Amino acid sequence: MRWIRFAVLVLLASVLQAGPMSVLGVGRPGVKPDLLLILLVFFASRCNATNTVITSFAIGFVADLAAPIHDVMGPRTLSFGLFGTLLFDLQTVFSIRRPIYQGAAIVVMGFLTAALSCLLAAIRTGGETNLAAQLLWQPLYSGVLGPLFSLPAGWWMHMNRKSRRLYGRTSRQKQ
Amino acid sequence: MKHKKFNLSRGVLFAWGTSLGLIFLFVIPQRASNRLQLTYASVFRWPLAWGRSVTLAANRPVRPPDVSPEEYQDLLANDRDLRTKVANLRARLQDVQQRYEQLARLRERPGWESTGFRQAGILSAPDSAQSQPVISRGTQDGVAKGQFVISLSDQGAVDESCSVIGTVSTVGAGAAKVLLITDKGSQIQAGAGALSTKGILEGQGDRTARILISREHAALSVGDPVYALKQPGLEVPAIAGRVASCQVYRDNPLFWDIRVRPVCEVAALRDVVVLVSAPRPQ
Numbered sequence: 001m002r003w004i005r006f007a008v009l010v011l012l013a014s015v016l017q018a019g020p021m022s023v024l025g026v027g028r029p030g031v032k033p034d035l036l037l038i039l040l041v042f043f044a045s046r047c048n049a050t051n052t053v054i055t056s057f058a059i060g061f062v063a064d065l066a067a068p069i070h071d072v073m074g075p076r077t078l079s080f081g082l083f084g085t086l087l088f089d090l091q092t093v094f095s096i097r098r099p100i101y102q103g104a105a106i107v108v109m110g111f112l113t114a115a116l117s118c119l120l121a122a123i124r125t126g127g128e129t130n131l132a133a134q135l136l137w138q139p140l141y142s143g144v145l146g147p148l149f150s151l152p153a154g155w156w157m158h159m160n161r162k163s164r165r166l167y168g169r170t171s172r173q174k175q
Numbered sequence: 176m177k178h179k180k181f182n183l184s185r186g187v188l189f190a191w192g193t194s195l196g197l198i199f200l201f202v203i204p205q206r207a208s209n210r211l212q213l214t215y216a217s218v219f220r221w222p223l224a225w226g227r228s229v230t231l232a233a234n235r236p237v238r239p240p241d242v243s244p245e246e247y248q249d250l251l252a253n254d255r256d257l258r259t260k261v262a263n264l265r266a267r268l269q270d271v272q273q274r275y276e277q278l279a280r281l282r283e284r285p286g287w288e289s290t291g292f293r294q295a296g297i298l299s300a301p302d303s304a305q306s307q308p309v310i311s312r313g314t315q316d317g318v319a320k321g322q323f324v325i326s327l328s329d330q331g332a333v334d335e336s337c338s339v340i341g342t343v344s345t346v347g348a349g350a351a352k353v354l355l356i357t358d359k360g361s362q363i364q365a366g367a368g369a370l371s372t373k374g375i376l377e378g379q380g381d382r383t384a385r386i387l388i389s390r391e392h393a394a395l396s397v398g399d400p401v402y403a404l405k406q407p408g409l410e411v412p413a414i415a416g417r418v419a420s421c422q423v424y425r426d427n428p429l430f431w432d433i434r435v436r437p438v439c440e441v442a443a444l445r446d447v448v449v450l451v452s453a454p455r456p457q
Contacts, residue, residue: 015219019226049185057192064199065215073208074200081192085185124200 001051005157006043010059013039014066024145031137034110036063038146039153040080041106044087045096046159056084075120079113099147106146110139274446277327281337281448286411291451293318294327297444298350307358310447313349317451320346323409324353326439327446338438339363339403339415343449353447356403356415357384357437364404365415367395367433373404376415376435383419384437387430394431395421401435408450414438 013035025032036059043055060080064073087096087109096105154160199208216223238247278292295310295318312318322343341361344354354361361378365386372395374386386401395418402412416435424432 011219015222015226018223020229022230050183050188053185053188053192057188057195060196065212068208068212071205071209071212072200073203073211074196074198077199078193078196081189081196085189120200 001047002157006055006058009153009156010036010039010062014062018066026137026141031141033142033145033149034138035149036066036080037110037113037139037142038106038149040084040113041087041096041102041109041146042150042153042159044084045091045102045105046154046157047088049088052088053081053085057081059084069117069121070125072121072124075117075124076113078120079116082116083109083112099150102147102150103143107139107143110142111136114139274327277446278448281327284337284411290410291317293449293451295324295351295447295449297441297447307344307352307354308441310351310353310449311349312449313347313351315348318343318346318351318449319451320344321408323403323413323450325413325448325450326441326444327448337413337448339409339413340437340439340441340444340447342408351449354378355437355441356435357382363415364406365401365435366404366412367401367418368399376401376403379434382436384416384435386433386435387424387427388433390423390429390431392431395433397421401433410450 017032017035021032021035040056040059043059044052047055057077057080060077063076063080067076069075087105090096094101096102151160238244242250274294278294281292282288293312293316295312295316298309298311310324320343323339324341324343325337326340327337339356341353341355341358342363343351345352356363356376356378357380358378359380361376361384363376364373365376366373367386367388372388372392374388376384376386378384388395397418397420399418400414401416401418403409403415404412416437419434419436421431421433424430
């Protein structure tokens with residue numbers, strides 16, 4: 001795993017998310033694809049178990065920094081970490097490397113992470129969120145565009161090979 | 176030298192990450208979280224600002240080819256001005272419509288069809304130093320001394336939204352002062368309860384009014400309505416206040432000393448209505 005490239009990619013995604021992604025905004029509340037959510041699914045589908053846990057929590061932490069819900073730190077770290085790890089485990093059932101499955105995974109992960117994040121933020125602050133935009137439209141939009149963003153991300157991370165072998169040290173290599 | 180690697184199990188990493196999230200969520204104070212987010216924003220200030228400018232540039236309407244840049248900027252400025260003016264006019268229209276609806280509701284009340292109304296804004300609300308509010312209507316609007324002034328608001332129950340708050344005491348050309356029913360010197364004919372108990376409602380100057388009623392009548396309960404009775408200047412009885420207390424009058428035990436609080440808080444009112452049909456004789 002190339003961690004410096006990973007850090008650059010995640011920070012770049014957070015900066016793009018805060019600014020230029022608004023160009024792709026659709027509708028009244030300005031729904032735009034969530035790049036960090038796309039990266040979460042991307043790394044969960046390509047990394048090994050340990051790296052998936054690290055990348056999921058790290059992406060969630062950056063999401064909390066760049067686009068916090070009600071200015072609270074923590075909800076997205078927890079939700080991204082939890083569901084990123086679960087997504088990795090689900091790959092034993094089906095592969096999410098194919099673009100259609102990857103898009104579907106982004107939609108489902110978007111629903112789940114947004115629901116948990118909003119719930120945790122509401123527990124902490126008691127504030128209300130635009131749930132329709134957060135839970136429905138943004139994951140759908142991200143799911144449509146997600147597979148497209150995965151290509152340049154894979155090129156940057158050198159993770160575009162076609163085999164299903166996961167990136168990172170496997171148990172056999174450890175021995 | 177052999178490079179040593181840390182071998183942490185997935186479970187340990189997950190526990191660490193979860194703990195980090197929970198600590199940020201519930202332990203670290205919001206101020207520290209805000210500082211962290213601001214640090215991120217200041218570190219990435221330039222790319223964020225660049226991204227913002229890119230977004231604004233992308234959302235800017237495209238200049239037609241036959242318009243010069245200076246003309247285009249002028250047109251954009253005019254467009255902004257016009258949008259602001261339209262928004263202000265729209266707000267004013269909504270305000271006028273709201274007032275019109277309130278007056279229309281007032282006219283629909285039985286007995287008030289032939290009454291003339293002058294809607295007036297409250298220019299200065301009553302306070303501890305100046306008890307009489309000033310309204311924005313005067314002699315040039317037909318307002319005269321002694322006319323009744325009623326509230327115009329959505330306060331209280333439906334029947335209480337138009338309650339007598341006082342009478343015009345001083346009139347100028349474009350403004351007038353209102354003597355509230357609770358002000359010293361205010362006296363209006365009033366009836367309490369079922370209107371069978373009548374008396375003079377006198378302002379006490381302490382945000383209450385008093386009405387003395389013979390003890391032949393039963394004692395009133397706290398909260399019972401007190402009405403300004405039909406009299407010159409007021410075509411139909413209208414609620415003025417509610418009973419705050421009912422005790423035996425100390426100076427003359429043959430009377431009930433009934434303290435009355437006004438129905439609406441005058442300090443919270445924005446508009447009132449002056450009944451201009453007939454001035455009340457002084």
